[in-house]
Amino acid sequence: MARRLIWTVVGTLGLMGGIAGTARAAEWADALFAESSHNFGSVPRGAKVKHDFMLTNRLNEPITILNLRASCGCTSGRTTASIVQPGQTAVVEAHMDTRNFVGQKSTVLFVTLITAGGHEAEVRLGVTSNILSDVVLNPGSIDFGTVTRGQTPSQTLTVDRIDAPGWKFEKMISASRVINAQLVETGRQGGSVSYLLTVSLKPGAPAGLVRDEIRLIGNDPQMPSVPVAVTAMIRGDLSASPSVLSMGEVASASGAQGRFIVRASKPFTIKSVEGAGEGFSITPADKSAKPMHIVTVNFKPEEATARGSLQRTFRVHTDLPGEGPLDLKATLHVAP
Structure with missing residues (x-):
């Protein structure tokens, strides 16, 4: 079944190392996940395996999935949503690429969460595989x-x-x-x-x-x-340019602004755009039906807690029949 997911770039981090500026996991954050580890069991060498960790927001305020990092370059993560409203559920996917390993392999996916009230915590999700040397998938x-x-x-x-x-x-x-x-x-x-x-x-x-x-x-x-x-x-018929919106360096309270052009071969309306929060906002779209729309992204550093290089994914929903949501990615760097 086709699933629409938001891709998050995952870097490499030493297994025993910490993440600068991020709090260790608090009990409230750990309790949001149904489980904290998964064992894939025995898998062929070369296989790319994944597991869904379910996150349910049991708080009375929205939660933002701020960042995903991995303890090994063989592991990556994705989420189905960047903001999880109270009572809603999101999936954090943990992927492991077994091409370069044989035997027991364990890695950790670090998930950084922040509440609307500014409480930040890090959750550690562990995955393990027993990678067989006598069975090979090509490609994985x-x-x-x-x-x-x-x-x-x-x-x-x-x-x-x-x-x-x-x-x-x-x-x-x-x-x-x-x-x-x-x-x-x-x-x-x-x-x-x-x-x-x-x-x-x-x-x-x-x-x-x-x-x-x-x-x-x-x-x-x-x-x-x-x-x-x-x-x-x-x-499908729906497309956007640029493919990635670079909003540059943000060093003052004036913030930054950028625009996407969303096109189709026939007139359409934008029903909603997801992804606002943590300093990012979307200027309300024109509700008229036309083949091209401008989606304006705004960023105000005083409304964000994170600093450094940031990436945000916005999801555009339209009334085009048979068209799924269109994901728009924006990047910027916020000075400390």
């Missing part, structure tokens, strides 16, 4: 990149295992409604087994971000399934 996932809606690209992935003459896959499982998949055994000789997985996008897949998963179910109880991530950005 299916990534179609950016495609135009209606296109049906196809990609393949191989699964190879050695010293397991009786091993086999028995079925495939996926909740996705936008992909087709076929699995074929291509070799079985001298204890080695090979499979070829072919995946394609359906012609009716809607515009938006695809982040799905196929699970290959096998007969080995030590590795009952092999996860295969499937990603794509299906571009």
Whole structure:
């Protein structure tokens, strides 16, 4: 099933190191997550695995997910929302790339949260994998990149295992409604087994971000399934420029302002824009229907607690039929 997510750039941080200027996790922040760790179990080398950590805002004020950082370059994170209102839930995805490791591997995703009242805390989410050396995925996932809606690209992935003459896959499982998949055994000789997985996008897949998963179910109880991530950005009629809005250096209370141009081939209206908060605001959009709109982003440093290099994602909802939300990314640097 296609899911629309907000991408957050994840840097590298020493596992035992701290984050400058960020408070250690407070009990209120830890309690927002249903769990604080996940074990992927045994996975093939090369696999890209993910886990959803559920965050529920049980406070009486909004929470902003300020930043994600990882203890290892093999780990990255994403969120489904940057601001979580009271009573609402967001997903923090933890991804692990196993290409460069064998054996037990544990990493930490550091999640920085801040309340509307200015209370800041850091939550540590741990993920662990047992990366097998005798099973290899190549490539580690299916990534179609950016495609135009209606296109049906196809990609393949191989699964190879050695010293397991009786091993086999028995079925495939996926909740996705936008992909087709076929699995074929291509070799079985001298204890080695090979499979070829072919995946394609359906012609009716809607515009938006695809982040799905196929699970290959096998007969080995030590590795009952092999996860295969499937990603794509299906571009519809809606587009924006620039692709990333650089608002420059902010050194005074006057703040900064920037503009996106949002276009389509036919008239449309902007119903809402998400992402305001922590000093960022959106000038109300023109409610008339037209093929081009200006989305103005404003930043006031006195209304923000964070300093340094900041990145914000805004989500534009329109009345175009069949079009998903359009994500706009803005960056700036706030002087201390």
